[in-house]
Amino acid sequence: MTDATSSSGHYGNLIGGASRASGLRRRRAAETRLKAYGITAITLAAIALFSLIGSVVYQASGALTEAYVTLDVTLNADDVDPDGTKDPKKVLRADFGGLTKATLREAFPDVTARKAKRQLYDVVSSGSAFELADHVSNNTDLIGETISYRFLASDVTDLYLKGNFGKLREQEVRGLLSVFLDEKGKTATISSSSNDFADVLAQVKLNLIEDAKRLRRHAARQNNAVSVFQRRMENAVDEETRAATEAQFKTATTQRDKLLAEAEALEARAGGTEGAEDLSDDNRSIFIRAGGGWIKLTKIDATVAEGTVMSALSGDLENTDAWTLLKTDLPEAARKVTDTQIVVIEDLKAAGAIDSVFNWRFFSSGDSREPELAGIWGATVGSLFTMLVTFSLAFPIGVAAAIYLEEFAPKNKFTDLIEININNLAAVPSIVFGLLGLSVFLGVFGVPRSAPLAGGIVLALMTLPTIIIAGRAAIKAVPPSIRDAALGVGASKMQASFHHVLPLAMPGILTGTIIGMAQALGETAPLIMIGMVAFIVEVPTSITDSASVLPVQVFRWSDFPERAFEAKTGAAICVLLVFLVIMNAIAIVLRRRFERRW
Known part of the structure; x- marks a missing residue:
């Protein structure tokens, strides 16, 4: 009896101990899971917080600097102070907006078209004329002299300089360039001794394929409309409704066929290995910089291209190796900065006339409709x-x-x-x-x-x-x-x-x-x-x-x-x-x- 009782108690202790150990393991596992859940929640919250703050700070970094354009301004007394009194109040009433525009025209005499001039004027801020007026009215001794003045750049110029509209990228060239101008010097025919334009032409053809895909998506949506009008025409209960629906059916069918035909034409052009392609505003802008001037390409082949002269060329441009092929990241239709403004800004950069400084104005001025x-x-x-x-x-x-x-x-x-x-x-x-x-x-x-x-x-x-x-x-x-x-x-x-x-x-x-x-x-x-x-x-x-x-x-x-x-x-x-x-x-x-x- 004693041995039997002792054995029973021993087995009971073993069973109870195993149960307690199992419960202890479950509690510890639950505590571990709870800690893991807490750490995961804190980690996710920290990631979300830092992502939010990081995105805001990254976005705000663009406002910490502002750009200035330095130009020589001639302060003619007849324009600024015709009475010769040097009265600051009268000087403030002078046409400094016209003076600013005249300064830009003198700096870039090749910009002659009316639309191009408007784009040229937009390189500097509209408020820079008022700042120039304040500067001259506070320093009337400058009247009659030519001064070097720092104009505040416009928001378009500032964004371009910060890369918000993409960059102007240089393409590798291997051949010698020859440029032939027309009688007016406005249109140029360009040839290269190597296939320097082949890569650009391939990119243009890829853009044609993308345009064809877009047209086919539009045609697919139009085809859905064709199916809807066809069902309505079949289920029409009277002749008047049937006639109206049939007219809509024919219009939708014509539009669908037109889109498909345009897509097929673009695909055929893209599939061809030869033939020049026209460059529109929907294509990335391509420039040639040679002879101290700029040419914007309007038509391109593997070895020959045509373009518009944007700034005067000089020197011997036959079989020259001193040239650069440049391409934008975005087409002109997809960015606010125009090709004319890009040429002007790049020339100013090359001349060292553009500088960026810390934007104290953001912290010291009031609101304005002009971002800069x-x-x-x-x-x-x-x-x-x-x-x-x-x-x-x-x-x-x-x-x-x-x-x-x-x-x-x-x-x-x-x-x-x-x-x-x-x-x-x-x-x-x-x-x-x-x-x-x-x-x-x-x-x-x-x-x-x-x-x-x-x-x-x-x-x-x-x-x-x-x-x-x-x-x-x-x-x-x-x-x-x-x-x-x-x-x-x-x-x-x-x-x-x-x-x-x-x-x-x-x-x-x-x-x-x-x-x-x-x-x-x-x-x-x-x-x-x-x-x-x-x-x-x-x-x-x-x-x-x-x-x-x-x-x-x-x-x-x-x-x-x-x-x-x-x-x-x-x-x-x-x-x-x-x-x-x-x-x-x-x-x-x-x-x-x-x-x-x-």
Whole structure:
């Protein structure tokens, strides 16, 4: 019996031990999986955050530099100061826009066509004429002299220099070039002793194949329409409907056949091994640079090409090896910078007349319709004024409300209703506060529209619930012994609250206030409702001046069609993020500096 009992207990211990070990392994495996899930979630969140910030910073990098074009400007007294008074006010009224255009024409005399001249004028910013006027009016002794002046480059020039429209790539050449001009010197026939144009011709034929594929896709969609009209024609219940549907059927069929015929013609051209091809705006632009001038190719074969002279050629251009074949990454139809502007910009670069500098203008000027002139200083000042009004209203009112509700208010249904409404207001969409400001503050009280005063009042209402909730939590966290000690030495309830409880709760209150202010700084919808989306050029000087704010500036720039505003938008977002990081850092420092351990 003893041996049997001992054996039974031994086996029971073995079974129980195995069960406990199995359970322990399962718990450890569950803990490992939980840790893995947590690490994976944090990793994915970090990747998403860094990807977002990285994309914004990369986009913003294009706004950190700006380009200038240096040209010699002759300040004729008859044009700038015909009266000879050197009065700065009269000098400002001179036609500096015409002077800027004349300077560009003198620098590039080969640009003679009206359309080409307009493109030439767009190489520099439209605002550069006003800056030249300011420069001359402040230095009237320059009148009558020829000065070297740095014109601000236009957004098109700046984007081209930064590679946003692709690059002008040099192609390898092996043969000797011969150029023959017509009588007017405007059209050139170019030949090469080697097959230097063969690679370019092959690329042109590939473009023909792509165009043929596009036409066939259009034809396929048109064929679907043909099938639909055919079914409708077969199912028509009366002759009038049948006739109308038959007309649509024939039109769709004709369009389909036309598209297919064009695609077949392009494929036949692309399949041919010989024959010249015309170069349109849908092809990548091809240039030849020789004899100090430029030729744009309009027709190309393996060894012979035709082109338009874009700037005068000089020297002996028969069997010369001093030539360059250049090709753009994008066709002219797919980029804003034109071929004329590319030639002008490349000549300026070769002459050392273009330089890039840090874009201080972005941080020191107000808004503008021209991307190269636009800055964020006006919106930054508007944000500072708006936040000043918001803090001046929301902080004292929010703190007073928190002290009253936590220290003095009786506990009844009315105060319970107030607390519920405060909590609900914290979850109300911000645009509702904008509607309130539009209908009450602007419509009833006549607060100036699109002013920091109106924006600050609206954002103060939106921030109040956050400050009150954070203030009550901070006040409640102060130990009751502090109140009891103050009351025990004869202080009134008012003195105990303001002299003892409030100073100790202030770190938490300030933390909640700054977080609420940071949220208000990034709000856009309520400010749009009260008109702060208006185009404001001047930098505001008071809380009643018309102004914009950084989030609204970002919203407006992101909606502009000019490509240069993309970089401006990213840079403005980075500035806004810096403001938010600073405000949150202040909140963390305040909490750690004044934190008390009870």
